[in-house]
Amino acid sequence: MEFSIDHLGIAVKSLAAAKSIYEKLGLSVSPEETVEQEKVRLVMVPVGESRLELLEATSDDSTIAKFIAKRGEGLHHVCLRVPDLAVAVAKLKQDGVRLVSEEIKTGAGGYKYVFVHPQSAGGVLLELVESQH
Template identity: 55%
Template sequence: MIWMFKRIDHVGIAVKNLEEAIKIWEGLGFKVEEIEEVPDQKVKVAVIKVGENRIELLEATTEDSPIAKFIEKRGEGIHHLAIRVENIESKLEELKQKGYKLIDEKPRVGAGGAKIAFIHPKSVTGVLLELCERKE
């Protein structure tokens, strides 16, 4: 079964220092709409809206968070691409049946209360792909 993506939801960018990153992005003319901490993911998120899409600046809140590990290994930069979907649970089941390696077999809560789940980069040409279901 072929399933359609709704659109790109956001690009997640790992940063060492959120305040400094905000200054840089605001200097480019972008505006941070909100800042939120997501304790479950050990991350602080600054949301920049760009039309219907978002850029999420991601700062680790603990040394053992996925963002801290990413920065330690690769430095600051693009961490993931998030695609907006409907019925994330069925999408995950479909991908699992097709043999994709899932980081999350069940959705969890992400920034803004979205249901999210990640697909392993080894299954997606080296890209960490996030499925994201939001209430419109």
């Protein structure tokens, strides 16, 4: 399987409140973890081959706090695993798809990612990572 949903990022006001529904359904919820550079505290909820990432802002100027101020709580982004990220990005650029940043970035864990602008993806902030990750 080459394509899959890696995770859904969900912006929430309170991790404690938001994770409760998943615990009630019988899903496992990871311990809370803080990512300083993103100014978020998060928990992961594995669901089949995917994960739900519940994201709570740790500062008013974090991306998640700004998102909630503007749109309210809810789905923030969708992350898909693709077979070859470099090939995918080259193809998208060639076809005039709008990316959030022009180059592939490397995350904290060493994984590579790129964001497609919601304008080019039906209003969805779409993150792409490589399947091997």
